[in-house]
Amino acid sequence: MSEREFQLSVVLDAFRKTLQDDGTLVMDEYIRGYDELCVFFDMLGSVFGFITSDVKEKIGILQEHRKSENGEKYVIIQRMFDYEIDKNLTQKRTPPLSGSRTLLRLHRALAFTMLFMKKLSEASDHDSSSSIATDAYTQSLANYHPWLVRKAAVWAMYTLPNIKDLKKKIAAPNMQHQETKQLLKDVTEAMKPVYDITEELYTRHNLHGLP
DSSP, X not given: OOSSOOOHHHHHHHHXXXXXXXXXXXXXXXXXXXXXXXXXXXXXXXXXXXXXXXXXXXXXXXXXXXXXTTGGGGSBHHHHHXXXXXXXXXXXXXXSOOHHHHHHHHHHHHHHHHHHHHHHHHOOTTSOHHHHHHHHHHTTGGGGSOHHHHHHHHHHHTTSOOHXXXXXXXXXXXXXXXXXXXXXXXXXHHHHHHHHHHHHHHHHTTOTTOO
């Protein structure tokens, strides 16, 4: 478990700063937002272990690219696509792995995170957190997991705390219930355009099927 306290406000700030006025996406801010989401997944325990370890690995790969001699090619996500396509690096399977391939895994997990947080923002305290998580997973990440992983993930989600306790874990100290719901809503709204632009990039370059 992470010793850091999860700060939903950091996720909001990072994803807002990921998207620039000209429509470009800043890699470092995307990574910062995801780094904070790792604390969120870690906070929920082993239920999201299947996401956390993979996300941490992928963040590390993108950070390697940023620190490399070609790091300036990875400042802007769109620029990364142009560079890796031009150099035939999109399917590179030796370290460091392709940034485009790596980002695709984070992009898929972002769809789940966005759905999960949106459903949480709309849920009442009487709703089932495990049902919300399962629905979000089934509509997103489950499409890319083998049957055994899907089965294990759904079973693990039954261990999630109830909605009220889950929102308390997410909330900042002294944050009111309605404030937490609004912040969750704001986060999903900040993620959505980042997700949509990234989705369009993979579609335009025909890279959804990267191995």
